[in-house]
Amino acid sequence: MHELSIADAVLQIALTHAQDRRIEAIEIKVGHLRQVVPDALEFAFALVAEGTEAAGAELILEEVPAAGVCRMCGSESELPGFPLACEACGSLDVELIRGEELLVDALTMEGAPSGRSR
Numbered sequence: 001m002h003e004l005s006i007a008d009a010v011l012q013i014a015l016t017h018a019q020d021r022r023i024e025a026i027e028i029k030v031g032h033l034r035q036v037v038p039d040a041l042e043f044a045f046a047l048v049a050e051g052t053e054a055a056g057a058e059l060i061l062e063e064v065p066a067a068g069v070c071r072m073c074g075s076e077s078e079l080p081g082f083p084l085a086c087e088a089c090g091s092l093d094v095e096l097i098r099g100e101e102l103l104v105d106a107l108t109m110e111g112a113p114s115g116r117s118r
Ligand SMILES: [Zn+2]
Pocket: 070, 071, 072, 073, 074, 075, 086, 087, 088, 089, 090, 091
């Protein structure tokens, strides 16, 4: 399952940042071309997060629309889906500039950051 590997990647990033604090919510940005099914990702995340500091954390997904720059005419297009074609000239020779990202944008952790100095 595609979502399981994504969920695991998100979990690893979140745990690295959390440093043993409990995670309450994770905001992620997912490019449209990743074709992630939000429900499937939430389900997969609940599975991989079990027993970790992120167990029960809420996943907040933001989908990033795909976009590209045409190598033929140079115009920038939103790319709603496959095939990835230039809106201006119809060329399929388009360089992707957005749509494949998978980023952990923000983490919400239990309690405010403690007063310890960094
Ligand atoms: Zn073009």
